Amino acid sequence: MNYIVLDLEWNQAANKKNRYAKILPFEIIEIGAVKLNDGFQIIDTFQEVIRPVVYPKIHHISREVTGFTSADLQQGGHFPEVLKRFLTWCSSSEYRFCTWGPLDLTELQRNMNYYKIPLFPSPLFFYDIQEVFSIINGESANRRSLEYAVEFYEIEKKKDFHRALSDAYYTALIMAAMGAEKILPNDTVDTYQQPAGPDDEIYMRYDTHSRYISRTFPSRHEVMENSEVLSTRCCICDRRLRKKLRWFSDNSKNYYCLAFCKNHGYQSGKIHIKKNDKERYYAIKELTMTDSEGAAALYEKRVDYTKKHRTKRRQKASAAK
Ligand SMILES: [Zn+2]
Known part of the structure; x- marks a missing residue:
């Protein structure tokens, strides 16, 4: 080689x-x-x-x-x-x-x-x-x-x-x-060409993280409704994990979550949504092993997000008055 x-x-x-x-x-x-x-x-x-x-x-x-x-x-x-x-x-x-x-x-x-x-x-x-x-x-x-x-x-x-x-x-x-x-x-995979269908979706597993590339969807919204995109499996043992924090976004392109494996501990999840040249959308999802500090940082990010959201809603509400 x-x-x-x-x-x-x-x-x-x-x-x-x-x-x-x-x-x-x-x-x-x-x-x-x-x-x-x-x-x-x-x-x-x-x-x-x-x-x-x-x-x-x-x-x-x-x-x-x-x-x-x-x-x-x-x-x-x-x-x-x-x-x-x-x-x-x-x-x-x-x-x-x-x-x-x-x-x-x-x-x-x-x-x-x-x-x-x-x-x-x-x-x-x-x-x-x-x-x-x-x-x-x-x-x-x-x-x-x-x-x-x-x-x-x-x-x-x-x-x-x-x-x-x-x-x-x-x-x-x-x-x-x-x-x-x-x-x-x-190794990683170039995503200029995306998986054509559900059977071609890409799963890669590494020492302390995993990566998944979805097929394409007509909209961001449909990407984030797909159960395979949203699923969290342990990056070590592949077991389906319960989420401690559900997927949340701090902007329009990235989503985060926190999951927990009883054998391998906390894992932080990230979904990055990308648009291809044909205006279709796909997800790159990563799960990475983390510790309680990493978990705390995600909780904080989530709180910040909720605060921002609340301020926005209030601003909207007061603007409507
Ligand atoms: Zn595990």
Whole structure:
């Protein structure tokens, strides 16, 4: 098994009213990748610049981040051809993708979709090394920058950040520093393609948490009415758990709950509702082991939410008078 550590740079519309801004918010302008063998040793690299056609002028943010000028990008290849070379390069052996953060494979597939290029077989499992870094350092709610992790492992900073190949290279060195036994149990799944039906829904179980990806529904409301979405099963023993706190929301996208397993203790639940490109909604649910402190924090969150709600209701009531 090889590991393809992938990093993309992208350009974006100069303004949100651009008619492509919805279907292709980020146009890929560079693919950088490092190929690792199963001992996490670097065996090859890939780097190509892509000439943007949807947004030919480089956005000032992308220019600042990457250092590319519009003239540099004119030298690049056409996306479908670069992608073909990249995928041929990847497939010299069986492989899994690794990225720093959850975005690259989603944006890669959105660009493929724009050009009507067949997507990867679904579900697309991969390693989000940024997430793995959080998990193994016990700070699951935190996402650290690549530079932070480079400093954490005392990796020498020989290259600039925010160019595709150098970021892939740093991610590869971080993986070598973490070691396979910490990384391999913590794979995740890209959700650009969602499960087609109830039988395709995705269940993943880890040491101290579990993750579930639902199929899509026409509305947020219908997601939150589905019994499978709302169910809480122990992330260790899979037993159906009673909730100490029912699902509640502090905004429109996230819901929280607290459940208790008599063998494995408190577990905090979180549902994140996402909308796909076809305006359909799906849930990503996570259950994570927690302690009485974590449970207390959830009770507090719930109290805050109730207070806010009450103030809002009062304001509404007094406005109606
Ligand atoms: Zn249990």
